[in-house]
Amino acid sequence: MKRINIGLLGLGNIGSGTYKVLELNRKHIEATTGLDLRIAKILELDTTRERGFAVGPEKFTQDPEAIFADPDIDIVIELLGGVEPATSHMLAALKAGKSVVTANKAALAENYEALTEAAKASGAQLRFEASVGGGIPLVGAITELLCANEFTEILGILNGTTNYILTKMAEEGRAYEEVLKEAQALGFAEADPTADVEGHDVANKLSILMSIVFGTRVRPEGIPTRGISQITKKDIEEAEAEGCVIKLLASAFKTADGVECFVQPTYLNKTHPLADVRNEFNALFIKGNAVDDLMLYGKGAGPFPTASAVLGDAIAIAKTLP
Amino acid sequence: MKRINIGLLGLGNIGSGTYKVLELNRKHIEATTGLDLRIAKILELDTTRERGFAVGPEKFTQDPEAIFADPDIDIVIELLGGVEPATSHMLAALKAGKSVVTANKAALAENYEALTEAAKASGAQLRFEASVGGGIPLVGAITELLCANEFTEILGILNGTTNYILTKMAEEGRAYEEVLKEAQALGFAEADPTADVEGHDVANKLSILMSIVFGTRVRPEGIPTRGISQITKKDIEEAEAEGCVIKLLASAFKTADGVECFVQPTYLNKTHPLADVRNEFNALFIKGNAVDDLMLYGKGAGPFPTASAVLGDAIAIAKTLP
Structure with missing residues (x-):
């Protein structure tokens, strides 16, 4: 059994989910990997919150350097969210030679070059499956399993909140504001839903996807982005009359001049595989020049699906460690 | 650039597709992997057939030992199909320390233990992404990316011929025999369609899936299997009246006593993600205890999609070679 010590940054919802799934x-x-993964140190201010499991108080630290400078720590898992201090912590960990797993789309979309270059410089690994599509293993599928393909097109439903709202509007004939309130009550939408409903969350994810699918770096601010807050019952009915549904799509296509991309509400014919992606589910539809049409579908958020991706990354790194 | 020499067994449709995609x-x-993959030797009797690309005659051999004993060959790709001589060749290659990539569901389903044990014994790798689901990267997704999950349920549409026939029967109200003839004319069904329409092809694939998903070995003959040849227009209409479609499903579930499995035509509610998998497409729907519901959808056959999986496996192995 190979023992791997993990330094965990953040024991909030996603961090706690990761701890529980492990x-x-x-x-x-x-049994299946021969790996004994241990969460050895945790950077977290709140050491007393009830999380449904017991953590020895000696594991908590308030000092990130205590993790990065510890020669026994093999992998750092960053689950703080937000651009800073997450980016600085990841850069420090990579510089110290620790491989990093992150679920942080905002930090990655903002600082993709700095983070990937820091990993390259130190020879450490940086994996970020959970940052796009939650539990759906799309980063690994694209960068590893499907790496014999050149891709020409990606279309994604990458935000569960907006897909839930659009599904309820279409299937129950309800208005945007009413469904948004319900989604907030159910915990599918934030009290301030701007980042979701205006498409900024999707733009972050599309920025990361374009880096791995096309090798093209476009900052989220550079992606033409429109959200769903202006979609009316009438829009949905007009789409329906044409045999279509409206989905908030992240789109990117190879063109003669490079790559075109945008985030916007889009008519999808009901026969398209993405048209049937309902409620809080996410999906990525890609077209490769060998594999042809492919779709990956699943839960794009939530502590357990996200933990699936985070731990999959940690195990992939652990397998390569001596 | 790391040079990797490949010995290819079989230059038929799939072998030629693999050559072309490479x-x-x-x-x-x-550019993306730093690997220079070369097909260095080819075991193939037909050296003169027009394949749409030129192969130097010096690459062909009629002697498999010339490949397995060649110290310059790093990876053997087996695309002969059928149980023998494919199994014997793979065993000989693994024994000689060559890692093996195969698309051969029949050989794997029949000889899974012997092949995986031969790989273990010599320390060589055995990868078989293309053997189930063609281009859909489901073997790698399950065994690598999603390996932090325990799975409780798998449901698959794993045969394009039967899914094409059932789709046309349902959408165009046509009879089984008529659609089968059309599928044969279009090349979606074999002249002798028995292995497809009676479910044996799917049973082979489910046998392999059960090994990797549940670690449970069930031989294809041990899987209760019923095909679609008895499905009538009336059956389809009755399903429709209940808001369902009929799909030929490979099913396996964890139970208190172990794992239950079968291959049979199954009613699927139209809201189920698999209900929208049309024509020759394949899909696997799985439920993990962290990731929850997940579906992988794409082309389950054809030279290019299969080549995508075969080359993905070859690249994964090549990355680990010195």
Whole structure:
């Protein structure tokens, strides 16, 4: 059994989900991979919150350097969210030679070059499956399993909040404001839903996808972006009359001049595989020059699906460690 | 650039597709992976057939040992199809320390233990992404990217011929025999369609899936299997009246006593993600205890989609070679 010590940055919802899934599936992971993954240190201010599991108080630290400078720590998992201090912490960890796993789309979309170059410079690994599509293993599928393809087109439903709202508007004939309030009550939408409903969250994810699919770096601010807050019942009915649904799509296409991309509400014919992606589900539809049309569908958010991606990345790194 | 020499067993439709995709995407693969993959030797009787590309006659051999004993060959790709001589060749290659990539579901389903044990014994790798689901990267997704999950359920549409026939019957109200003849004319069904329409092809694939998803070995003959040849227009209409479609499903579930599995035509509610998998497309729907519901959808057959999977496996192995 190979013992791998993890330094975890952040024990909020996603961090706690990761901790729980690791304990839940510990025996399975040990049996199938031969890896004994241990969360050895945790950077977290709130050491007393009730999380549904016990963490020894000696694991908590308020000093990120205590993690990055510890020679026993093999992998750093960053689940703080937000651009800073997450980016600075990841850069420090990579510089110290620690491989990093992150679920942080905002930090990656903002600082993709700095982070990937820091990894290259130190020879450490940077993996970020959970940053786009939550539990859907699309980063690994594109960069590893499908790497014999050149891709010509990507279309994604990459935000569960807006897809939930559009689904309810279409299937129940309800108005945007009413469904948004319901989504907030159910916890599918934030109290301030701007980042979701105006498409900024999707633009962050599309920025990351364009880097890995096309090798093209476009900052989120450079992606023409329109959200769903202006979509009316009438828009939905007009789409329906043409045999279509409206989905908030992240789109990118190879053109003669490079790559075109945008985030906007889009008519999709009901026969398109993405048209059937309902409620909070996410999906990525890609076209490769060998594999042809491919779709990956699943839960794009939530502590357990996100933990699936985070731990998959940690295990992939752990397998390569001596 | 790391040079990797490949010994290819079989230059039929799939072998030729693999050769073509490698040449088509050579620059992309070199740029993104740093690998220079070369098909150095080819086991194939037919050296003169017009394949749409030129192969130096010195590459052909009729002697498999000339490949397995060649110290310059790094990876063997087996695309002969059928149980024998493919199994014997793969065992000989693994014994000689060559890692093996195969698309051969029949050989794997029949000889899974012998092949995986031969790989273990010699320390060589055995990868078989293309054997289930063609271009859909489901083997790698399950065994690598999603390996932090325990799975409780798999449902698959894993045969394009039968899904094409069922789709046309449902959408165009036509009879089984008529659509089968059309599928044969279009090349979607074999002259002898038994293995497809009676579910044996799907049973082979489900046998392989159960090994990787549940670690449970069930031989294809041990899977209760019923095909679609008895499905009538009336059956389809009755399903429709209940808001369902009929799909030929490969199903496996964890139960208190172990794992239950079968291949049979199954009612699927139209809201189920698999209900929208039309024509020759394949899809796998799985439920993990962290990731929850996940579906992978794409082309389950054809030279180019299969080549995508075969070359993805070859690249994964090549990255680990010194």
